[in-house]
Each structure stands twice: as C-alpha cells, then as structure tokens.
Amino acid sequence: MTSLVNKISGAVSPLKVGATVDTGLKLKEDDPHEGTVSLDKVPGKIIIVGVPGAFTPPCSSHVPGYVQNEDKFLAKGIKEIYVVAVNDAFCTKAWKKELGAEGSKVHFLADDTGAFTTKVGMLFDASGLLGNHRAQRYVAVVEDGKVTHFEVEDEAPTVEKTKADNILAQL
Amino acid sequence: MTSLVNKISGAVSPLKVGATVDTGLKLKEDDPHEGTVSLDKVPGKIIIVGVPGAFTPPCSSHVPGYVQNEDKFLAKGIKEIYVVAVNDAFCTKAWKKELGAEGSKVHFLADDTGAFTTKVGMLFDASGLLGNHRAQRYVAVVEDGKVTHFEVEDEAPTVEKTKADNILAQL
Numbered sequence: 001m002t003s004l005v006n007k008i009s010g011a012v013s014p015l016k017v018g019a020t021v022d023t024g025l026k027l028k029e030d031d032p033h034e035g036t037v038s039l040d041k042v043p044g045k046i047i048i049v050g051v052p053g054a055f056t057p058p059c060s061s062h063v064p065g066y067v068q069n070e071d072k073f074l075a076k077g078i079k080e081i082y083v084v085a086v087n088d089a090f091c092t093k094a095w096k097k098e099l100g101a102e103g104s105k106v107h108f109l110a111d112d113t114g115a116f117t118t119k120v121g122m123l124f125d126a127s128g129l130l131g132n133h134r135a136q137r138y139v140a141v142v143e144d145g146k147v148t149h150f151e152v153e154d155e156a157p158t159v160e161k162t163k164a165d166n167i168l169a170q171l
Numbered sequence: 172m173t174s175l176v177n178k179i180s181g182a183v184s185p186l187k188v189g190a191t192v193d194t195g196l197k198l199k200e201d202d203p204h205e206g207t208v209s210l211d212k213v214p215g216k217i218i219i220v221g222v223p224g225a226f227t228p229p230c231s232s233h234v235p236g237y238v239q240n241e242d243k244f245l246a247k248g249i250k251e252i253y254v255v256a257v258n259d260a261f262c263t264k265a266w267k268k269e270l271g272a273e274g275s276k277v278h279f280l281a282d283d284t285g286a287f288t289t290k291v292g293m294l295f296d297a298s299g300l301l302g303n304h305r306a307q308r309y310v311a312v313v314e315d316g317k318v319t320h321f322e323v324e325d326e327a328p329t330v331e332k333t334k335a336d337n338i339l340a341q342l
Contacts, residue, residue: 032227032300032301033299033300053259053261053262054265055261055262055264056259057261086302088227088300090225090226090227090301091225091226091258091262093226094225094265094269095265112301112302112303113298113303114302127284129204129259130203130259130261131257131282131283131285
C-alpha cells in the first residue's frame with residue numbers, strides 16, 4: 001500500500017536552473033492506461049507548471065493565466081506548456097475541460113503515482129488537505145532539456161512567483 | 172511517503188451482511204481540511220456506494236442511477252445516500268457538480284487518505300489506471316449501523332450487482 005514510492009527508482013534530480021530534465025518517465029495525458037508524454041530533453045522551449053491539485057481553488061486560478069496567455073508564450077518561442085499534477089488522468093482531463101483549455105497548447109498531465117514529481121524533487125506531504133503527497137507549485141522553463149528559469153512557491157497555495165505574468169516577464 | 176497506510180490504525184472490519192459500520196473515522200464532504208461526516212452507526216436507513224474514481228467513465232455511469240432514482244430510494248425509507256471515493260474533496264465536489272447532484276440526498280464523500288476504505292476492507296490496488304489504491308465498487312445498505320444488504324463487483328469497472336435498479340429491487 002505504499003502507493004507513491006513503489007514505482008520510483010533511480011536518483012532524485014531536483015529541478016533548478018542548469019539542471020537537465022531526464023527522468024526516464026512518461027506521464028499520462030489522454031490514455032489513463034499508459035504514460036505517453038515524456039518531458040525529458042524535449043527539443044525547443046517548453047514550460048512545466050507543477051500544481052498541487054486539480055480543482056483546488058489556487059490551482060484553478062493559477063493555471064488559467066497560462067491558458068489565457070497562450071499566444072504571448074508562443075510569441076516568446078514557447079512550444080508547449082505542460083501542467084503536471086499528482087492526480088489521476090480522469091481528474092486532470094475533467095479539470096482541463098472545466099478550465100476551457102481543450103485544443104490549446106496547454107497540456108494537462110497526470111503524474112498519478114507521483115513518480116515524476118518525486119524524481120524532480122517536488123513532492124511534498126499534502127495529506128492534511130488532499131490525503132496524500134502532491135506536487136509543490138513550481139514553474140520550470142526548459143530549453144532543449146535544460147532548465148533556464150525556475151520558480152517554486154514557498155507555500156503550495158501561494159500563486160506569486162509562478163504566475164503566468166511573472167514568468168512571461170522573464171522570457 | 173506511505174500515503175495510505177500511515178493514518179490507518181485499528182482492525183479492518185470488512186463490510187458484509189450483519190456487520191456493524193463502526194470505523195471511528197470521519198469523511199470529508201464540504202470542508203477539505205477536516206472530515207465532518209461519520210457513517211458509523213447512523214440511525215435509520217442509509218446507502219453507502221463505494222466507487223473507484225471520480226470522473227472515471229464507469230463511475231460516471233454508475234452514480235447517476237442513484238441521483239436519478241433518489242425519490243424511489245426515499246420512498247423505500249432510505250434517508251441518505253453516500254458515495255465514497257478515494258479522491259480528494261476538491262475532485263469529489265467537482266464531480267458531484269458535473270453529475271448534477273447538488274442539492275440532492277446523494278452526498279459525495281472524499282476518503283482522501285483511503286483510511287475508511289481500508290477499514291471496511293474495500294481497498295484495492297488501482298495503480299495501473301489511477302496511480303494508487305482505491306475503493307472497490309460496492310454498495311452497502313445499512314440500517315441503524317448494521318449492514319442489511321451488500322454487493323461488491325468482481326471487477327471494479329463492472330456495474331451490475333451494484334446498479335441502482337438492482338439495489339432498489341432488493342429493498
């Protein structure tokens with residue numbers, strides 16, 4: 001019943017400026033049975049947005065900033081934006097629909113075992129509010145697999161450093 | 172990081188006909204910070220519907236049967252219906268809204284740590300599809316705290332024995 005740890009192997013490689021995203025893992029997007037999306041060493045510029053939980057009020061105010069500003073991110077050379085949550089693929093999909101992000105370049109990825117979030121050093125104990133371990137709120141801008149900008153909130157409910165506007169201003 | 176086991180103490184008391192629901196636990200309904208709903212020894216007749224996951228297609232076809240037939244259940248003397256899932260309270264609430272069950276006697280309870288589901292012997296490993304341990308699909312009719320009818324599906328995606336129509340026919 002160690003639901004989060006049993007699938008995680010290999011060293012943790014925390015996200016930070018200069019780090020390479022190379023987890024060896026795939027995340028679930030449309031297929032709940034199997035991970036199909038790798039964020040490892042993706043060519044070009046992408047953004048990874050880590051969030052504590054689908055349908056939570058802070059995340060539901062945080063993520064729309066990326067959806068609404070999609071064009072501005074694309075104009076800055078960002079190819080895709082990946083929202084990653086330790087939720088199952090059914091919840092991330094339902095949440096994407098609720099936020100009106102279908103058809104956008106903002107992908108909602110389910111790290112349902114927490115393996116990816118653990119590998120990038122972003123897992124924290126959210127048992128009190130959410131019952132298990134989740135992702136901290138963070139944003140990594142990644143170019144050809146290397147982190148060029150990285151922000152993590154001191155407290156998961158806070159949306160300041162990781163706000164779309166703040167990230168846009170840095171690009 | 173043993174997200175499900177660390178809050179669970181005391182003996183497992185599996186649901187079955189004749190068993191008493193007495194877990195010592197409270198489940199979350201509206202307040203994600205704290206469990207407020209106890210299903211222990213509730214006076215009168217209630218139904219507990221265990222489901223593997225909010226927003227999954229089988230559960231999203233299973234649960235509406237209880238919402239749509241609410242009046243028939245009430246006419247049979249059922250006071251309340253409690254859908255219990257190992258999901259967080261934000262997801263169960265969003266799911267309730269999507270299923271149009273707001274304001275009904277069908278409550279959606281978050282067993283976010285899996286503690287309740289473990290105590291009643293219904294936890295199973297759903298890691299492949301959902302990333303962690305979840306509830307089997309079951310229905311318990313409970314009268315003054317004692318289980319009078321109990322059905323559990325052989326496979327979690329199946330909705331046969333636990334269908335609203337089938338349970339109604341037994342009351």
